Amino acid sequence: MRKVEICFSPELIHLHSLQGKIVVVVDIFRATSTMISALANGITEIKTFADLEECRSMKSQGYLIAGERNGLTAPGFELGNSPVAYLNEAYSGKKLAMTTTNGTLAISKSAEADEVLIGAFPNLSATIQYLQGKEQDVLIHCAGWKGMFNLEDSLYAGALVKSLESSHEPSEDGALAMKALFEKEGHDLKGFLSKASHAKRLQNHNIESDIDFCLTLDLFSMIGKVENGTLTGSEI
Amino acid sequence: MRKVEICFSPELIHLHSLQGKIVVVVDIFRATSTMISALANGITEIKTFADLEECRSMKSQGYLIAGERNGLTAPGFELGNSPVAYLNEAYSGKKLAMTTTNGTLAISKSAEADEVLIGAFPNLSATIQYLQGKEQDVLIHCAGWKGMFNLEDSLYAGALVKSLESSHEPSEDGALAMKALFEKEGHDLKGFLSKASHAKRLQNHNIESDIDFCLTLDLFSMIGKVENGTLTGSEI
Structure with a gap:
């Protein structure tokens, strides 16, 4: 059986071996x-960019720019970090440059893996189907909150471990714990x-519709994959 | 209401503020x-000592010396890391010098706290009673396994959060998650x-009786407290 493990924070990723694995980065x-x-x-x-200015400069290369800091749209950016802003193909055909608080760091710290996927509840089943078709072990890399454990990323990880139980067994305690949770x-x-x-922090920003979207399962039959620093989607 | 939080690894303790808090270090x-x-x-x-040699040298000062590495008694030490070796007052009246794989690190990294307690299932209720009589917020510092999340320390933390729910509320997601677990x-x-x-690693060492002991609740009505680098017990 293949293995599945969870890393709860980019601050702990150095304790895990990434080589030969598929990493699923999650920042729900x-x-x-x-x-x-x-x-x-x-x-x-x-x-994706860690640095606000570097991200902003992508506008001159024809990218739509999206920037968020501490849950709010960063000054001078066209978009913040709301998933519902993209619905109804509002920006179809465009390229996007994004910078976020925690997610970008988790992606950049996953680069040694065989493959890096992006995980979210709206494409959970597509991601599972993709992982079950591959030979590699899986590591779920939670972006966390400023280095700390967070509940929404960890529960997504638990959902993934649970859904993979016919093909992948937990290889460490975090995966066992989150499956049970x-x-x-x-x-x-x-x-x-x-x-x-x-979630309490987000409630202060009046983004109930974002939260609903982020917790809705299987809206899309598509995976997201990072290759050479660029994230693209593939129908599955 | 007072607050309670969990740190899952000594590698994450720098993200938490310890000042003004009581830290409970746990390495079940x-x-x-x-x-x-x-x-x-x-x-x-x-x-407690991080270094084997430093611990061993305490023998000349009249200490009983206990040393464990990777679950086994370290060479030249009188005792390993078995809790049942001390039962029936086998070493009553002696002073003890200990070195262990993960626990010592968590203790030394907790020094900034107002108070540092040692937690275990056999004195869970005594620890709860002590904490409920104090004004400070509580941080549960899990020793983990080589920096990673481990299930037994985290479940103890969850038990403590659950038992404190009338007086302390979870202030971060780890405490919520482990209470639910x-x-x-x-x-x-x-x-x-x-x-x-x-637990699987320990099973290989034939220490079933140790595991049973470590998971037994409320054998002792005593707390353990670290002050000036020395751990002592107090009846409660």
């Missing part, structure tokens, strides 16, 4: 949910996550 | 369980933990 509220929404709605490619709380993700620290 | 298999067993069975004080799995700790990576 909201970076990876937004990326999947954008790709499923016609954005042709996404480049998803079994208990997965029937009411929104209710459970409403207690989470990050 | 087996450092902190062994410390509580030793203190409850008449050991008068414990000093303990609610699901706490009725059969041994069954659930038998899947854990560390």
Whole structure:
């Protein structure tokens, strides 16, 4: 059987071996949910940046620019980090440059893996189907919140471990714990996550529709994959 | 209401503020369980060491020396890391010098806190009673396994968060997650933990009786506290 493991924070990723594995990077509220929404709605490619200025400079190269800091649209950016902004193919055909608080770091720290996918609830089943068709072990890399464990990324990881149980077994304790937690709380993700620290922060920004979107399963039959620093989508 | 939070690894403790808090250090298999067993069975004080040689040198100062590396008694040491070795007041009246793989690091990285306690299932209720009598917020510092999340320390943390719910509320997501996990799995700790990576490692060392001891609740009405680098027990 193949293996599946979870890394709860980019600050712990150095303890894991990435070589020969497929890494799934997850930042549910909201970076990876937004990326999947954008790709499923016609954005042709996404480049991610840690630095605001570097991201902003991509506008001159024809990119739509999206920037968020601490949950709000960064000054001078066309878009923030809302996944619903891309619905109805609002920006179809465009290229996107994004910078976010936690997600970008997790992607850049995953580069040694065989493949890097972007995970979100709206394409959970597509990601599972893709992973089950591959030979490699899987590592779920949670972006976390400023280096700390967060509930929404960890529950997504638990959902993925649970869904992979016929093909991949947990190889460390984090995967066992989050599978059990998803079994208990997965029937009411929104209710459970409403207690989470990050969801509380987001509630202050009036983005109920974003939260609903980020917790909706299987809207899209598409995976997101990072290759040579660029993220693209593929129908599955 | 006071707050309670969990740090899952000494590698993440720099993300938490310790000042003004009581830290409970936990390394269930087996450092902190062994410390509580030793203190409850008449050991008068414990000093902990990261370095094997430094610990060994305490023998010349009249200390009993206990050393473990990767789950086994280190060469030249009188005792390893078995909590049952201290039962029936086998070493009552002695001072103990200990070095362990993960627990010592978590203790030394907790020094900025107002108070540092040692937590284990055999004195869970005593620790809760002590914490509820104090004004400070609580941080549970899991020793983990070589920097990674581990199930037994995290479940103890969940048990503590659950037991403190009338007086302390979770201030971050890890505490929420582990409270929920303990609610699901706490009725059969041994069954659930038998899947854990560390329990599997310990099974290879034929220490079933140690595992049983480490998962037994409330054998002792005593807390363990570190002050000026020395750990002592107090009846409560």
